[in-house]
Amino acid sequence: xxxxxxxxxxxxxxxxxxxxxxxxxxxxxxxxxxxxxxxxxxxxxxxxxxxxxxxxxxxxxxxxxxxxxxxxxxxxxxxxxxxxxxxxxxxxxxxxxxxxxxxxxxxxxxxxxxxxxxxxxxxxxxxxxxxxxxxxxxxxxxxxxxxxxxxxxxxxxxxxxxxxxxxxxxxxxxxxxxxxxxxxxxxxxxxxxxxxxxxxxxxxxxxxxxxxxxxxxxxxxxxxxxxxxxxxxxxxxxxxxxxxxxxxxx
Amino acid sequence: xxxxxxxxxxxxxxxxxxxxxxxxxxxxxxxxxxxxxxxxxxxxxxxxxxxxxxxxxxxxxxxxxxxxxxxxxxxxxxxxxxxxxxxxxxxxxxxxxxxxxxxxxxxxxxxxxxxxxxxxxxxxxxxxxxxxxxxxxxxxxxxxxxxxxxxxxxxxxxxxxxxxxxxxxxxxxxxxxxxxxxxxxxxxxxxxxxxxxxxxxxxxxxxxxxxxxxxxxxxxxxxxxxxxxxxxxxxxxxxxxxxxxxxxxxxxxxxxxxxxxxxxxxxxxxxxxxxxxxxxxxxxxxxxxxxxxxxxxxxxxxxxxxxxxxxxxxx
Numbered sequence: 001x002x003x004x005x006x007x008x009x010x011x012x013x014x015x016x017x018x019x020x021x022x023x024x025x026x027x028x029x030x031x032x033x034x035x036x037x038x039x040x041x042x043x044x045x046x047x048x049x050x051x052x053x054x055x056x057x058x059x060x061x062x063x064x065x066x067x068x069x070x071x072x073x074x075x076x077x078x079x080x081x082x083x084x085x086x087x088x089x090x091x092x093x094x095x096x097x098x099x100x101x102x103x104x105x106x107x108x109x110x111x112x113x114x115x116x117x118x119x120x121x122x123x124x125x126x127x128x129x130x131x132x133x134x135x136x137x138x139x140x141x142x143x144x145x146x147x148x149x150x151x152x153x154x155x156x157x158x159x160x161x162x163x164x165x166x167x168x169x170x171x172x173x174x175x176x177x178x179x180x181x182x183x184x185x186x187x188x189x190x191x192x193x194x195x196x197x198x199x200x201x202x203x204x205x206x207x208x209x210x211x212x213x214x215x216x217x218x219x220x221x222x223x224x225x226x227x228x229x230x231x232x233x234x235x236x237x238x239x240x241x242x243x244x245x246x247x248x249x250x
Numbered sequence: 251x252x253x254x255x256x257x258x259x260x261x262x263x264x265x266x267x268x269x270x271x272x273x274x275x276x277x278x279x280x281x282x283x284x285x286x287x288x289x290x291x292x293x294x295x296x297x298x299x300x301x302x303x304x305x306x307x308x309x310x311x312x313x314x315x316x317x318x319x320x321x322x323x324x325x326x327x328x329x330x331x332x333x334x335x336x337x338x339x340x341x342x343x344x345x346x347x348x349x350x351x352x353x354x355x356x357x358x359x360x361x362x363x364x365x366x367x368x369x370x371x372x373x374x375x376x377x378x379x380x381x382x383x384x385x386x387x388x389x390x391x392x393x394x395x396x397x398x399x400x401x402x403x404x405x406x407x408x409x410x411x412x413x414x415x416x417x418x419x420x421x422x423x424x425x426x427x428x429x430x431x432x433x434x435x436x437x438x439x440x441x442x443x444x445x446x447x448x449x450x451x452x453x454x455x456x457x458x459x460x461x462x463x464x465x466x467x468x469x470x471x472x473x474x475x476x477x478x479x480x481x482x483x484x485x486x487x488x489x490x491x492x493x494x495x496x497x498x499x500x501x502x503x504x505x506x507x508x509x510x511x512x513x514x515x516x517x518x519x520x521x522x523x524x525x526x527x528x529x530x531x532x533x534x535x536x537x538x539x540x541x542x543x544x545x546x547x548x549x550x551x552x553x554x555x556x557x558x559x560x561x562x563x564x565x
Binding site: 218220 | 377
């Protein structure tokens, strides 16, 4: 079984982002970039399926600038067999990415696509579900457990207030939630080996996909600052303040 | 042209996220409140449909009833919505909950339009504000697509009044089961406590509690205050509590009247999920913990002493 794993290069989750003074966006120049954490979980899940003998090939794919090759190399070091870069210098929104992935899925014919539930930059939480709709494949969003057997998948997914178990026909789309697994770190020998694994580059025009943005960002601002830093000396003062000053308890 | 809200319900009643989404939906008209229709897709969900018709501002309820909608998949709810949408509705909304996030992108892709996720304000019928980078920035975005597909952050919009409306209920035809997937089970955490995202008071614990057993000391405090229980991602990762307790960018977004953070240091991703709370209390032994920078009332000390003391003080 072939697994396609779409990943995204994003500002590292430890970086405190800053809004550009002109309000046009967030400053990403000279900022540490990493693989989207939910996508790391997706790569890990695919690698585990290969280790179990269920998957035969893992293809990592990303859509973005040439710099995204670095992120693909990380996926290769973690265990992907080959990689595809859909190169574009314009901003790619989730619908455009889903269309590019659908075009590649049409060629690659994977049985399973596993990707992060959300990218931590635009926080859209759309691409997996959109891809499922475009391919007319079943989707299991927010997966915390995945089992493949008998030509289908059984997925436990995170829902509000608990878990839901669904059975899907393959091919299908699975989006990874936090508890699906704990990703491994790439070892140095694997990082060296990854440099020799195949990385193919294509682009939206070759795939015949219109990627023009549908949403225009008019402005980006910092959130309103919260005035905190107040202190109380003890429990008695806390309870008195909550009752008499904040009036949030009776 | 009307606006469609996809209802989240348990077949008997509406979830609060839908009431918040209806408030946002009413703001989608240019100048005047929009004509809001609500889609209730379920099985034997007449009570939920009636409840939706009674919500203030709702003009019409589209009631879809079929056995395969009893425990619906995203594919089947999307199919129902797509059967009524084209050419009729300008906007499709749902709460930015696990339910809405699962379904709406599927609808947007089928309509070949962008989705605007988790809006916090409506600037105009085609322009919205939404958080990016875990709430560290807010983007104002404009959509020129013919249909706007929007998920709504509940904490940013008041709930519409559950009564006072006089909408009509229309039964609609249901497309056949897509057969893509089937829901075979649900394990919902049962709790006597209020729901995390709609509770007036939330008590949240972090890694400072040290164990799942210690986490239980928060229950006595929560009982006293009729509060919901939440947790930081660190506490969830450490296995103290299930994932659905998680407050933060990757968990639930809450904005209660009172948020009490206990043994939580205040990682950016946690703050993103709770910093809009009206009053924040932090109890932590580390005076340098970032949570104190946003807390209205910070109490430095050993939580294993202070929490029982606070519980007792609330008599």
